[in-house]
Structure formats: C-alpha cells, structure tokens
Amino acid sequence: MSHTLGIRQAQKQKTRQALLDAALGLLEEQSLSSLGLREVTRAVGVAPTAFYRHFRSTADLGVALVEEALGSLHPMIRTTVSTTGDSEERITRTIELIARHVDGYPAHVRFIARERHGGVQPVREAIRDQLARFALEVKDELAKDPVSAGWTEDDLLMLAHLYVDQMLITASLFLEALEGPEQEREERTRHVAQVATRQMRLIGLGRHHWLD
Amino acid sequence: MSHTLGIRQAQKQKTRQALLDAALGLLEEQSLSSLGLREVTRAVGVAPTAFYRHFRSTADLGVALVEEALGSLHPMIRTTVSTTGDSEERITRTIELIARHVDGYPAHVRFIARERHGGVQPVREAIRDQLARFALEVKDELAKDPVSAGWTEDDLLMLAHLYVDQMLITASLFLEALEGPEQEREERTRHVAQVATRQMRLIGLGRHHWLD
C-alpha cells in the first residue's frame, strides 16, 4: 500500500524535514516559545513564507517534533520492558538502552525534557499524551510479569508512571553528562548510570514487597 | 543588625520586586528565553532602560527568580523530612505540604518546573545547584533515621535525589490539576495525591529492604 511519492511531494517532504531538523538544532540553545519562524527558514535557506506551506506556526512545528521524537519510540519500550532475565539484568539493559538512545538522539531528548513543562501549551499536551501512552504500554508489560500477581490496575499504572518519569530523569542526566567537557564525560556518564541503576533497583525492591 | 533602608534604597527594592513579580506573571504563558525586557518594564509601568538598574539581562533576572522561588524553601524541607511519626504519617504530611505549597505559590512552582530544563543555561545551573542543596539536606535528615543504619553516604544521596525528583514531579502534577477546569480540580488534586502517596510508599518499601 506504500505509494511512491511523486517528485513534487518528495521535494515538499524534504524541505519539511529540513525545517524540522533546523528547528531542532536551534532549540539546543533556546526554548520553543522563543523560536522564530524566520530564524528557522533562514537556517534552511528558504524564504520565510515557505514556512506556511508546512506549518501554521512554530507551535505547530513543535507538535510535529514531538511526534518525531517520541512516536517512533514505542516498539523500543515494549521490547525493553518485556526483555527476559532476572530483574538485575533487566535494569542494566534498560539503563544501557537509555544511554544509547541519548547518545544517538541528543537533540530529541533535550527537546522533550525542555518542552515537557515548556511555555507552549499544545506541545506540552502532545508530550503528555505520548508519555501517557508509554505508561500504558509499560503497565501492560508489567502485568505479564508473575511479580505483578494480585496487583490492581491502578497500582500497576502508578508504578508504570514512576518508571517512565524515572527513565526521563535519567535520560536528562545522561544528556547533561554529554554536554560537559570531554574529559569528564566518561566518568560523569558512568556515575549517572550507577546512580540510576541503584534507584531502579530500590524501586524494584519496593515492587517485590508491595503486597506484604 | 537589620539596618532600616533609606527612602532611596527602599524604593529601588520596590521596583526590583515589581519587575520580578511582573516577570513571574508573564512567564505563565511563555518561557524565560522568550521573555523580553521591554515586556517586563511595560507590565510594571516603568521605562525600558530602568531595567538595567536592577538586572544585566533577563537571564540575570531569571537567576534572581530561582533564588526567590527556591531559596526560602530550605527550612521547610528540613522540618518536613525530619517530622516524627511512622512512615505512612510522614508520607501523608509531605504530600499535603507539597499540595499546600503549590496552592500558595503556583507561579514559583511553574517557573522552576519550566526552567529546570529550559533554554537559559545560567538559570538551569542555578536550579540544579539549589536542588543539589536540597538533596544534601534530605540526605542529612535521612541519615538520622534508624532505618538508614548501615547505609553508605552514596546510597543515602541517591535515595535523597530520588525523593527530590519525586517531589518535583508531584508538585508539577498538582499544578496541572490546578490549571484545569474548576469542577474537575478537586477530584484531579485528590487523584494526584493518591498516586503520589502510593509511589512514595513503594519507594519507602524499597528503602526498608535495601540491605537485605
């Protein structure tokens, strides 16, 4: 069912993506609410008016960026949480996967962390919705685990939210470590991983004794 | 040692505070990186150039706002964490205190949540430093608790950070509940409190079984 786009539509998507990429770059040093439409088009090398062919406003572009940054992440979440092995192994693998993701898409991570509580309402809402979806997916995976026997849906969901928030905080800390001076980078990254691992371990302990 | 300010200095501090208040108000609907100096002075009813008598830039004003929003919070933290009673009582009281604080200073809470990962580096750093101080204070209080016997300093600190982050997330959720439509407000607030309580309880459980 994948219809090959005509030259026309292909070129359009290309500039659209260029706008998204340029915006993401500019957002390393500012927030979305101060991102100007002209600023973005200038970075791409296109006329300011061309912007309107793709987005109604920078807020609209922000929502598209949320889609790009989080939309493609769902399969990864599912496979990560449902990975086999004892809980210690699972924690190590999860932390490692977060670190790898931050390494691969630092601008995406920064954008989500920055705009989650940022000044643009539609973007905040889009992020909140995506994270709620993540929490639901994590909940479903948690439910499959024998440890979750006897848990109510509500309790599973509150634990899922705890995990999701914790993963976001960890990702943001990894990012800060990356932004620091090169020589401290490795040590800071290791430190973040070590702390995050123990926090996850502690939460896991609480999980095991929840029904006592 | 409190020297009564002259008429001159008193008036200066008055306008300075007016600038801070106006900025905090304007920041409800945008981020600091898009806050204009003229915008602030206009809201106060003062000439744009007067701004420079108090702050070098809006980033500088942001740092001052961090001080105002978090600086006065330290005594509260100490007394809260060190409050007596069993852990269930302590959790209830902590959540209630957070809710009360968000109710009393919503703009401050919003500002911290928004700019913690925001686009202005000096402000991010100021918030990070203050939160690190909080974590240290929480650590000190945790250390006094008999439950912490045998814990390493590192483990106490990682738990303290977990608590601080959790408190911030909870505060932000309370704020979102406040911002919603009036009729849902009470129920949403109750729901946030309920989830946060159980998350704290689960972390507390993990804490008790940490040395197993």
Added chain:
DNA sequence: CCATGCAGTTAACAACTGTTCTCTGTAATT
C-alpha cells in the same frame, strides 16, 4: 547647605519579527 550619586526618563538607533499579497516555475492532471 551644598555637592554628589544614582533611580528612572526620554529619544533615537538599527535590526528583527509575523503576516499579507502578488508572482513564478514546474510537476501533475486532463
């Protein structure tokens, strides 16, 4: 009581912003 310091004002600057309208070239459709 007079001289100084300084919070706040006024005016002007070049540079920037979002948005509208009109136009052009060319891929897509008929």
Added chain:
DNA sequence: AATTACAGAGAACAGTTGTTAACTGCATGG
C-alpha cells in the same frame, strides 16, 4: 498538448526588540 495546482520567492507592512546616550530630579553624605 493545454490546463491546473501548488511549493516557494519576493517585496512590503507595521510593530517589536535590546542597547546607547544624554537628561532630570531628588535623597543622601560631607
């Protein structure tokens, strides 16, 4: 082959921005 649709260019708009300079009035310290 002729027509249409539409991504992008270009120019112009009124309004905004941060920053500088020179000023005014008044509380303060000698």
